[in-house]
Amino acid sequence: MKKHIAVDIGASSGRLVVGTYENGKILLKEIYRFPNGIEERNGNYFWNIEKLIAEIINGLEAAKKEGIDECTLGIDTWGVDYALIDVAGNRIQEIYAYRDERTQSAIQNVKKQKSLKDIYKKIGIQFLSFNTLFQLYVHDKKELAKAHKILLVPDYLYYRLSSKLISEKTNASTTQLLNLETKDYDEELLQLIGVKREQFETLTEPGESLGPIKESIRKKYDIPQCEFICVATHDTASAVLGVPGTKKNFAYLCSGTWSLMGVENKSPIANEQSYNMNYTNEWGAYGTYRFLKNIMGLWLIQEVRRQLEKEYSFADLVTEAKKIKPFQFLIDCNDECFLKPENMVIEVQRYCQRSGQLVPQTAGELARCIFDSLALMYRKTLKELTLLNEYPIHSLHVVGGGVQNELLCQLTADVAEIPVIAGPIESTALGNIIVQMISCGELANLAEARKVIRESFPIKTYQPAPIHQLDEIDKQFAQLTSGTLGG
Numbered sequence: 001m002k003k004h005i006a007v008d009i010g011a012s013s014g015r016l017v018v019g020t021y022e023n024g025k026i027l028l029k030e031i032y033r034f035p036n037g038i039e040e041r042n043g044n045y046f047w048n049i050e051k052l053i054a055e056i057i058n059g060l061e062a063a064k065k066e067g068i069d070e071c072t073l074g075i076d077t078w079g080v081d082y083a084l085i086d087v088a089g090n091r092i093q094e095i096y097a098y099r100d101e102r103t104q105s106a107i108q109n110v111k112k113q114k115s116l117k118d119i120y121k122k123i124g125i126q127f128l129s130f131n132t133l134f135q136l137y138v139h140d141k142k143e144l145a146k147a148h149k150i151l152l153v154p155d156y157l158y159y160r161l162s163s164k165l166i167s168e169k170t171n172a173s174t175t176q177l178l179n180l181e182t183k184d185y186d187e188e189l190l191q192l193i194g195v196k197r198e199q200f201e202t203l204t205e206p207g208e209s210l211g212p213i214k215e216s217i218r219k220k221y222d223i224p225q226c227e228f229i230c231v232a233t234h235d236t237a238s239a240v241l242g243v244p245g246t247k248k249n250f251a252y253l254c255s256g257t258w259s260l261m262g263v264e265n266k267s268p269i270a271n272e273q274s275y276n277m278n279y280t281n282e283w284g285a286y287g288t289y290r291f292l293k294n295i296m297g298l299w300l301i302q303e304v305r306r307q308l309e310k311e312y313s314f315a316d317l318v319t320e321a322k323k324i325k326p327f328q329f330l331i332d333c334n335d336e337c338f339l340k341p342e343n344m345v346i347e348v349q350r351y352c353q354r355s356g357q358l359v360p361q362t363a364g365e366l367a368r369c370i371f372d373s374l375a376l377m378y379r380k381t382l383k384e385l386t387l388l389n390e391y392p393i394h395s396l397h398v399v400g401g402g403v404q405n406e407l408l409c410q411l412t413a414d415v416a417e418i419p420v421i422a423g424p425i426e427s428t429a430l431g432n433i434i435v436q437m438i439s440c441g442e443l444a445n446l447a448e449a450r451k452v453i454r455e456s457f458p459i460k461t462y463q464p465a466p467i468h469q470l471d472e473i474d475k476q477f478a479q480l481t482s483g484t485l486g487g
Helices: 049-065 106-113 116-123 132-138 141-146 153-162 169-175 187-193 215-220 235-241 272-276 299-307 314-322 344-354 363-389 406-416 427-439 446-456 470-481
Strands: 004-009 013-022 025-035 038-041 044-047 070-076 082-085 149-152 209-212 225-229 250-255 258-265 280-283 289-296 395-399 420-422 460-462
Touching: 004 049, 004 235, 004 427, 013 049, 013 427, 025 049, 025 427, 025 446, 049 153, 070 153, 070 235, 070 427, 082 132, 082 141, 082 153, 106 116, 106 132, 116 272, 132 169, 132 187, 149 153, 149 169, 153 209, 153 225, 169 280, 225 427, 235 250, 235 258, 235 280, 235 289, 235 427, 250 363, 258 363, 272 363, 289 363, 299 314, 299 344, 299 363, 314 363, 314 406, 344 363, 363 406, 363 470, 395 406, 406 420, 406 460, 427 446
Parallel strands: 004 070, 070 225, 250 395, 395 420
Antiparallel strands: 004 013, 013 025, 038 044, 082 149, 209 225, 250 258, 258 289, 280 289, 420 460
16 A cells, blocks of 8 residues: 655645545545744745755654655645755755745836736736745846756755756746746746746656655655655645546635635636736646635634734634624725734724724624625635636535634635535645555546545535625625725
8 A cells, every 4th residue: 555645834834644545535644743934034034944844854754653664755835935046956045935025016116117918918827926926026136146946945845855856837837937828937027037947947747756865865864765756836736636526617715824716727818807807827737727816815814813812712713703793894805904914903903994894803803804804705706707717606615724614614605605515624735645646546537536535535515595685795895895995
């Protein structure tokens, strides 16, 4: 029985999960978990990449203690952030975190040199100030000139552990530098930001073997013999692979720190309408495109929880929210003021005050405000997806940590007026592992893998219930998100 390890690292934590395929079902077991987070140094924010490498090795030592002598291993993380390495293979600088404020005016500055519409037409990626395009645009040009290679975070982790240089395509698409026609890095945009094509590796497909772990690491630590397999290294790409959608015309919602909501397409949609609505065409595994929108997700409630003086668990906040009358307080979840505020509680209160609403005061009111606003944003996004794709969406699959929030799942079904199919929670690790299983021949293809996922994990369906005056609530939210209520 083959063992497969997913190294799945998010903004706040990372873990190693072992997957096996037994009797027609996938079994998962988390064997190691560690914290992650950004660190401030001299006014900038960075990731501690050396700590992450050390923690992966710690996790592999834990795997060996569990009796795993041999395994395949895949790595997924967040997108857009990168390492610069010199010709000797050494890292040139610390790795900036996407929440760093250095790119605040980058979109406007790029706009002066190149039409954003023209960029979107050929790249098809949503404009976010922290995309790699804008990070590299503001990066010190002397440092960039020294870079032999530019590697996104998971590519760099693979490199440090295996010596293999790659540019995995699902994550590379988040750079906003891949041309939809040429299927490669766009020369014009590379020139605009002052880098060269040869600084990026050849694009690598998920499923490709990258060889064994470095012998020097194996000799130094008591760890299994690992064969690295390139998975869909962008965590959203892996999470979407882990969606148990076995019927046509489903949408997905990867609900975590971010809410990634969209559909899986065989070809991109990059027209004026999708540009105006700020939709993205991230590349997926097996010839797919993730046509989606980034929504400021559970980050909002995570930060509110962090700021509250009394200690609340997430379950406590859901319980408190249930006691509050719905739709009294609403926010535009995607307003930039919520990206990295000093105090999320104060920011939510200020927003409600500016837009002429009641101001949430208690923990329950703040949580209710966030959950109501997220559900309404999901409704709005589903309407847009239906319009842009020109086909009806019959169900919404919710995966990730948000599956545990039953209030938000039911609220989303009610507000969006569509069945919500919740589960599995571990979709990202699952998507990582099924690529390894397909690569090893245990599963035939993605369609078979999704059927197996559906049979392997608990899935709960929430049927929509009617909401009184939903059209009026929807209209108020539409005014809020268009800025006409002063938000």
